[in-house]
Amino acid sequence: MATERMYELAFRYKKAKLWQRMFDSELFAVKLSDGKIGYCSIMGRMGELNAVAVYVGDEGFQTLRNTMSAESFSFDEPDDPTALLKQDCTQCVFTVKDELSPAEADEVRAYARAHGIRLAGANAFPQFVRYMPYRYPWEPDEQDQQRICEVLEASVYLAELLKTTDREQLGLALFDQETEALPLLERDADGFAVKTTPVPPEIPDAYASPKLSNDLVAARLRKMKKKGTLQCELIRLFEPVQEQEGEIPYFPVVLLAVDEKTEMVMPPSPVTFFEDHPERAVDSFAETLLDNELCPGRIRVGNEQTFALLENLCKAAEIKLVKATQDKLGLLYAVKDKLLYGMDDEEEEDDGFEPEELYDLIMRLSDSELKQLPKAVVKQFLSYSNVGGLPPEVEARLRRLFRL
Numbered sequence: 001m002a003t004e005r006m007y008e009l010a011f012r013y014k015k016a017k018l019w020q021r022m023f024d025s026e027l028f029a030v031k032l033s034d035g036k037i038g039y040c041s042i043m044g045r046m047g048e049l050n051a052v053a054v055y056v057g058d059e060g061f062q063t064l065r066n067t068m069s070a071e072s073f074s075f076d077e078p079d080d081p082t083a084l085l086k087q088d089c090t091q092c093v094f095t096v097k098d099e100l101s102p103a104e105a106d107e108v109r110a111y112a113r114a115h116g117i118r119l120a121g122a123n124a125f126p127q128f129v130r131y132m133p134y135r136y137p138w139e140p141d142e143q144d145q146q147r148i149c150e151v152l153e154a155s156v157y158l159a160e161l162l163k164t165t166d167r168e169q170l171g172l173a174l175f176d177q178e179t180e181a182l183p184l185l186e187r188d189a190d191g192f193a194v195k196t197t198p199v200p201p202e203i204p205d206a207y208a209s210p211k212l213s214n215d216l217v218a219a220r221l222r223k224m225k226k227k228g229t230l231q232c233e234l235i236r237l238f239e240p241v242q243e244q245e246g247e248i249p250y251f252p253v254v255l256l257a258v259d260e261k262t263e264m265v266m267p268p269s270p271v272t273f274f275e276d277h278p279e280r281a282v283d284s285f286a287e288t289l290l291d292n293e294l295c296p297g298r299i300r301v302g303n304e305q306t307f308a309l310l311e312n313l314c315k316a317a318e319i320k321l322v323k324a325t326q327d328k329l330g331l332l333y334a335v336k337d338k339l340l341y342g343m344d345d346e347e348e349e350d351d352g353f354e355p356e357e358l359y360d361l362i363m364r365l366s367d368s369e370l371k372q373l374p375k376a377v378v379k380q381f382l383s384y385s386n387v388g389g390l391p392p393e394v395e396a397r398l399r400r401l402f403r404l
Helices: 004-016 057-068 103-114 142-161 214-221 279-291 304-317 330-339 347-350 355-364 375-387 392-402
Strands: 030-031 038-044 051-054 091-096 125-131 181-188 193-198 228-237 253-259 299-300 319-322
Touching: 004 091, 004 125, 004 142, 038 142, 038 193, 051 057, 051 142, 057 091, 057 142, 091 103, 091 142, 125 142, 142 181, 142 193, 193 319, 214 279, 228 304, 228 330, 228 375, 253 279, 253 330, 279 304, 299 304, 304 319, 355 392
Parallel strands: 030 181, 228 299, 299 319
Antiparallel strands: 030 038, 038 051, 051 091, 091 125, 181 193, 228 253
16 A cells, blocks of 8 residues: 555656656666665656656666666567566556556545545556566565655656756766766755766676485486487466465466477476576476486577576486577477467468377377377376277377386
C-alpha cells in the first residue's frame, strides 16, 4: 500500500512535468538518506511510458546500463527478451486506471478526492512498482518507498531549477559509454545542492559454475557408455511461479537439451531461484540423464553461461563440452522458440501432428538408433497402449529393446 507522502510527491512531480524537459538517457543521481546513491531516469519525453525510475548502488546502475546499451542485444543473443527481466529499480509510473489493481485504483481515487485532485487526461493514475532481477514486478517495501519519495522530491526540485538554469551548467547530458560523471542532487538547508558523482565502474558478467551436489551421481555418469551429442542452453521461462503464498513470483529457468540424432527433447525441469542455487540446475540435469540411461559423448552450447554451468559436470562425467556457433545449434533454437513462443514452421501449422509418421519412424530405425531414445520418452509412448493408442508391433519392439 502506498503512503500519503508517496501520492503527494507523485502528484507534485506530475504537475512539475519534468519529463517534458529531459530525455530518459539524461541521467542524474540523488544522495539518499540511507547513504546510498540512487541513479535516476526520467521517462516520458518521447510519449512512451511516463515514469521516474531509481536504480540504487553500483549493482542497480549496472542493470540500467545494460537496459540502455545496445550490447544487451548482441549478435550472440540478437533478440534477448530477458534483458528487461534483469532490472533492479523502483518506479513511480503514471498509467491508466485499467493497469492498476482494484485496490490501487481505489487508493488513488480516495487520495484525489481528499485533496481536490481531478484524475483526467492520459496516464492520470500514479503506481509504485519494485522491479527485482527475474522477479515479477511487486509492491515496494518500506525502504524502497522512502527512496522513491526522496527521488520524486529531488525531481520536483530539478524541474524548478531547469526553468532558470541551463542543463549544461547542471551537467545534464545524454549518457553514453564515454560519460564519466553525473549530476548529483544532495539535500542541504536550502533544498538540494547540485554536485557531481563519478559513473559507477562497469560490472562484468559473472556466470556460476557449480559442482554436482552428489559425487555418486557423477561417478555413475562417468561409468556409463557415452553416446550421441546433446545441444544445450539454459533458458528463462516467461511464466512466473510462486512457491509460497505472499512471496514475490519468480521467473524460473530450465536447462534445455536436445539430442542431435533423434531430435528428442530431454524432459526439462524448471528451477526456481537459480541465481541463489545454480547447483539445482546441474543436479536436475544429471538426474534426468540417469533416469533416461543416457550419457552423451559431447554437449554443444552456444553461450558462456551454459558453458560455465555445465563445465564441472562434464569434467566429472568425462563428457566433451564445446562451444558452438548458432548455425550448429539450429535444432536447439527451433525447440527453444517453440517452447517460449509456441512457434512452429508453416508445414507443422498446416499438417499438424501425425502419430502414424512417428510410429513408422520407430519401425524404420535400426536397433542402435532406436536405443538412443531417452527412456522416459519411451515410457511415455508405452503409456498410450493403455488406451489403445499404440500399434501392437510398435509396443512390442519398444518393450523388447528397452526391456520394459
